[in-house]
Amino acid sequence: xxxxxYNTTTGIVVPDTSQVKIDVENEFxxxxxxxxxxxxxxxxxxxIEVETVARKRVIENMALLANMFNKxxxxxxxxxxxxxxFGADREGATATKVVxxxxxxxxxxxxxxxxxxxxxxxxxxxxxxxxxxxxGEGEGxxxxxxxxxxxxxxNTLTQIVTAILGWNSINNASAGVTGKEGESDNQARLKLSxxxxxxxxxxxxxxxxxxxxxxxxxxxxxxxxxxxxxxEDGITITAPHSIYxxxxxxxxxxxxxxxxxxKSGGSAFGAxxxxxxxxxxxxxxxxxxxxxxxxxxxxxxxxxxxxxxxQAIADNITKVKQAIIDYANGKFDxxxxxxxxxxxxxxxxxxxxxxxxxxxxxxxxxxxxxxxTLGTAVVLINANEIATIDxxxxxxx
Numbered sequence: 001x002x003x004x005x006y007n008t009t010t011g012i013v014v015p016d017t018s019q020v021k022i023d024v025e026n027e028f029x030x031x032x033x034x035x036x037x038x039x040x041x042x043x044x045x046x047x048i049e050v051e052t053v054a055r056k057r058v059i060e061n062m063a064l065l066a067n068m069f070n071k072x073x074x075x076x077x078x079x080x081x082x083x084x085x086f087g088a089d090r091e092g093a094t095a096t097k098v099v100x101x102x103x104x105x106x107x108x109x110x111x112x113x114x115x116x117x118x119x120x121x122x123x124x125x126x127x128x129x130x131x132x133x134x135x136g137e138g139e140g141x142x143x144x145x146x147x148x149x150x151x152x153x154x155n156t157l158t159q160i161v162t163a164i165l166g167w168n169s170i171n172n173a174s175a176g177v178t179g180k181e182g183e184s185d186n187q188a189r190l191k192l193s194x195x196x197x198x199x200x201x202x203x204x205x206x207x208x209x210x211x212x213x214x215x216x217x218x219x220x221x222x223x224x225x226x227x228x229x230x231x232e233d234g235i236t237i238t239a240p241h242s243i244y245x246x247x248x249x250x251x252x253x254x255x256x257x258x259x260x261x262x263k264s265g266g267s268a269f270g271a272x273x274x275x276x277x278x279x280x281x282x283x284x285x286x287x288x289x290x291x292x293x294x295x296x297x298x299x300x301x302x303x304x305x306x307x308x309x310x311q312a313i314a315d316n317i318t319k320v321k322q323a324i325i326d327y328a329n330g331k332f333d334x335x336x337x338x339x340x341x342x343x344x345x346x347x348x349x350x351x352x353x354x355x356x357x358x359x360x361x362x363x364x365x366x367x368x369x370x371x372x373t374l375g376t377a378v379v380l381i382n383a384n385e386i387a388t389i390d391x392x393x394x395x396x397x
Contacts, residue, residue, distance in 0.1 A: 004063060011070045015063040021052045071192055075185045083192055088212075090191075091183045093147035098157050098176030102130060102138045108166030115161035116142055116170050118152055123161060132166070142172075144179060152176035186330055187337075206243065209262035216250035218339040220296075220383045233341050234382030245293040246340050246384045256291035296340050296386040300370040301379055302393040303349065308361035316360060317396040323356035324349055328389045332356075338387045344379035 005014045025038045025048055032044070039045050068078035080090055102110060114126045124142035132138040142157060144150050157172040183191070191211060203221045210219045222244040224230045224237040231237075237244050243263060247255050305320055330337025332352050338344065346365040353362055366374040370393065381387050 004066070010072075012073060013063045013066040015059045017056045017059055020055050020059070021048065024048050024051050024055065071189065079185055079188055079192075083188060086192060088191055090188045093182035094179040095147045096124075096144040096150045096152050096176050096179040097127075098124060098142045098144075098152045098172045099174065100140060100142050100157055100170050100172045102132065102140060102167065102170055104132055104136050104164075104168040105166035106132055106134045106136045108132045108136070108164065110138070110140065110164055110167050113162075114164060114167075115145075116157055117159040117161050118157045119159075120156070122146065122150055122152070124152075124157060136168075144176075147179055148181050149178055151178050181329075184331055186332070190330075190336055203243070206245065206259060206262045209258040210245070210247055210250070210255060213250045213254045213258050216255065217248045218386075219245065219247040220340040221245050222383055232383070234380070235384060244383070246296055247293055248296050248340055248386060255293065256289075259291050259293065260289050294384045296384055298388045299381060299385045300393060301344050301387045301389050302368055302370050302374065302395075303346075303389060304364075304366040304374050304395045304397075305349075305353065305362065306364040306366075306397055308363060311360055312397050316357070319357050320353055320360070320396045321391050321394045323353045324389060324394055325391060326356065327352035328387075338389070340386050341381055341383040342387060343381050344387050344389075346376050346378070 005016055006012075007014065028038060028044060028048055029036050036044060038048055040049060067073040068075075069082075071079070071082050074082055083090060100116070104110075108131070110126060110130045110132070112126055112129045116124050116126075118124065123145045125145060127141045127143050130138040130140040144152070152172065152175060154172060154175045157176075158170060160167060160170055203223055207219055207221045210216055210221075220233075222232050222235060222237060224232075224240060224242050224244070227240045229236060229238040229240075232244075235244055243259075245259060303324055305324075307316065307320070326332065327349055328338045330339075332355060336342065344367050346367045349367065350362050350365040353360065353365075364376065366376055367379050368374045369379060379387065
């Protein structure tokens, strides 16, 4: 009989299949005689092996199903269900949108869903119908057919795909608004870790409320519960009994409203010009309260990876760079990626590369802020900063 062990520390259900084959052999002997030869070379031995494998798969599947009720183990639609328990949803992918200038014969109607192509081969469709004016000009928004972070630079959406009489040309004078990838399982778990804290007053409550605002990517909430000033995560919070909030993405007014509705009554706002440059400070008047919060400044980081001699070939270099970008975007399990205030760890980067490309031997990984000297130490990022890694700042040798 199969046993299931429940680890009370991790909440994981582990199947024990060590006795399955013995159980099947005993069943065969009970049916066909105790002197039955059950060695693997006999026909009955082969049948016992097949039955054992089938039962083990059922047992393992049942353990997998049981673990889908564990938020730290669930994935895919099972994780979506757990998110629903806490009133949250996984954010889906969005498509890139581009405003384009259309030219042709006056009065020409270009119907919705008409298609055009950019220089990278990506297909876009017209969101709403456009009729060219008396000058033969019009403007419309084109949406990428494939959702995700597909960039469309200025003057690249130039090829008409859907032939329409009187429509002669298309161009985008400015870059499009890049879409985003859907939330990964790891990102969804991160959301769940704060979504479960609904209420008011605590840092987790405030963070949860802000993360529910549309298009908010991340936020950092610090608290000064003293009568003086404190320094935390590189930020000096001067206002006593105050909160410091830094938010990436989202609408200013909606963020301010979320903060007001989730913070404790009487809490001051610790964001001031001593902590954040005026360019990255938001002051918003909402519900009779002046809310102050910060926006993160981007800190470009450079990475240097040294591989074993002879391994730095073109294909490996491309894979290593992609692994580092995936690390930054939080696409590895148990790694949040580079969010607000997340330090950049050469050790974690090396681990990410090893997970993605196990056949490579990594001699060393170094990192630093763009204008600093490379080293193996962790690159410290303050609570009003967010580290960025661009492929052009990654060296592999």
